[in-house]
Amino acid sequence: MLERASKISPLQVKKHLPGKNCGACGTTTCMGFAVKLLGKKAKLEECPYLKKAEYIQSSLALKELLAPVMKRKETRLVIHESLCNGCGNCVVNCPPNMSCSLEASGGKGPTSRCVVLKMKNGVVEEVNLSSCRRFEDEENSDSEPCRLCIDACPFKAIEFL
Numbered sequence: 001m002l003e004r005a006s007k008i009s010p011l012q013v014k015k016h017l018p019g020k021n022c023g024a025c026g027t028t029t030c031m032g033f034a035v036k037l038l039g040k041k042a043k044l045e046e047c048p049y050l051k052k053a054e055y056i057q058s059s060l061a062l063k064e065l066l067a068p069v070m071k072r073k074e075t076r077l078v079i080h081e082s083l084c085n086g087c088g089n090c091v092v093n094c095p096p097n098m099s100c101s102l103e104a105s106g107g108k109g110p111t112s113r114c115v116v117l118k119m120k121n122g123v124v125e126e127v128n129l130s131s132c133r134r135f136e137d138e139e140n141s142d143s144e145p146c147r148l149c150i151d152a153c154p155f156k157a158i159e160f161l
């Protein structure tokens with residue numbers, strides 16, 4: 001199972017980097033590059049060593065480790081499909097979903113463009129993250145970020161980073 005994105009540390013990432021601290025990736029140290037990778041501000045291809053045959057195992061390990069980070073969307077939402085059992089709790093507890101379409105919030109009706117989450121093939125998927133309250137919260141930093149979908153999930157299949 002993939003590690004939860006929020007639990008991956010820069011040290012874990014650095015462990016698989018070449019350790020040359022050469023700066024060829026545009027960052028002076030491998031640790032700095034690891035931090036950038038976790039923040040989605042750098043790509044593995046920017047380290048020239050990782051393209052070499054001798055580092056293929058490291059490259060594969062990094063791809064696997066960083067997979068949840070790569071899945072992260074603009075609202076920092078990560079849905080762990082492998083943990084989702086399709087109960088729909090998150091869908092019906094999301095306030096923008098409820099306010100824009102009761103039918104869509106149950107996952108049965110035609111999808112309204114303002115729906116944030118919906119069910120597809122027994123797994124939740126994001127439809128329009130710009131309707132997520134977390135976008136509004138970014139403009140109003142005094143408010144607590146919405147976490148209703150996270151709290152509604154019995155399987156910890158949703159996280160925001």
Ligand code: SF4
Pocket residue numbers: 017018019020021022023024025026027028029030033046047048049
């Ligand atoms: S190019 Fe690779 S080896 Fe050099 S500092 Fe960056 S991550 Fe480390």
Ligand code: SF4
Pocket residue numbers: 093094095096097116117131132133134146147148149150
């Ligand atoms: S954080 Fe709130 S608004 Fe955003 S998807 Fe989850 S429940 Fe909906």
Ligand code: SF4
Pocket residue numbers: 083084085086087088089090091123124152153154155156157158
């Ligand atoms: S509440 Fe959790 S398990 Fe249920 S549909 Fe949402 S993500 Fe999947």
